[in-house]
Amino acid sequence: MSSIIMCIDMDAFFASVEQQANPKLRGKPIAVIGSGSRTVITTRSYEARTYGVKTGMNIYEAKKLCPNLILVVGDNEKYAHTCNELSVIYNKYTPDIEIYSIDEAFLDITTTQHLFGGPEAIGFAIKKEVKDQFGINCTVGIAPNILMAKLASDIAKPDGLRWIKPEDTEPLLKDLPVKDLWGIGSATAEKLELLGIRTCAELGKAPASILRNKFGIVGETLKRMGQGFCDRPLIVKEEDPKSIGHSMTLPKDISDREALKAELLKLSSMVCSRARKHGFVGKKITLTVRYSDFETFTKQATLQVHSNCTHEIYHNASDILDSIRLIDKVRLIGVSLSDLMLENEVQLDLFNGDAKRKSMLKAVDSLNDKFGDSTVTWASYLKATESPSVISPAWKPSGVRNTNIKN
């Protein structure tokens, strides 16, 4: 039996939430932005799209295109809560759910669809529940795999429902440009065009050997994508993370090392607190620095033993910073911990020299869990700037990617 996968995509999610929350914004061109001084458009309403306002544009560009554009500072807590509640709705119809991003989810309804009157009935029921509960619209795509389900939702946007059955795949892909397929970006589309491949049908018929020569192992995957096949299963259970990291764009470019170290302490504290919460320790520390001209580089250090202690990660990140000759002011700084393993799988320390420090961190974590973030924190932390308030697209309602959301 062919699988039945549903893609649910919120329409202009952040902007729709803001328009629903504030009746004066309804029917108007609005753009949701971050609270930082160097923010860009994160989402725009359908009204703003008609003026050509795009995600990622700076405010000046957007206002030039649409002088009446209303800018709304995003409220991450609202979006995170809505995403959590959406997964409660999805769970009524199937336990096999992949929350792909804050506004997109894939549901495998193969074995449950008959209980609810079929795929379309589930799709319409979810659309209704989302509308009734939040007042916002979503688009539903249904197909035999996630690639085609995503295509179905893209075609049906906004506020639509489209079911691509196996027999519909070939005629649909015949003249469809390859860049319309999920996962084929403009760079790949350009390379394909150099091979004379513009449509999905051409991609599906292209000799695998040519695609392999050009794209390596991905060549065969691309050919199958052109035929409407996709072997990627739904990731229902979150895999263990490969790294845990945080970065931030500073409110203004700085070169003062002490100020940068205050940021490093804050970022190290966020990384370690998340690692401890989920029981991970790491051995590799990576410092990311982006200069004013956007040139970005990373430098790593390896610890002798795995750790998730804030002071240890901070001191090592700080040593990395000291070893770098900064050639320009810094725009963004980031810390990540990788080479992760579960804390309870680490060999015990024979002399237990760090026991006091670990107990202290445990006490700090438990106080912060009970009374809220940063109830107890490092005094030097107070020198750091406020965190940027743009929610990561990788945010998830549960697991390691469930970072703390604050506006």
Place this chain on the structure above:
Amino acid sequence: MRVGEDITVLASFGMPYRIKPLSFTWSGRTIEIKEVTYTWKTKEGQRDVHHFSVTDGNTLYELTFDAASLLWQIESLEA
């Protein structure tokens, strides 16, 4: 405009809205809520704080209900 003041709220608890504020009294004035435009929940440590975006038809208010202290507050308003 940030407000952050305690208020008295008349609310219904139950389905389908779970908690629905109906009117509130602030600075001696009672304001009838015409529409609850959005609701969301945040955590302050282990405390659940329920947020309500509400309007009386003219002004948009954000009200909060702290489930631990059972206190209502008016967080902000936008005329």
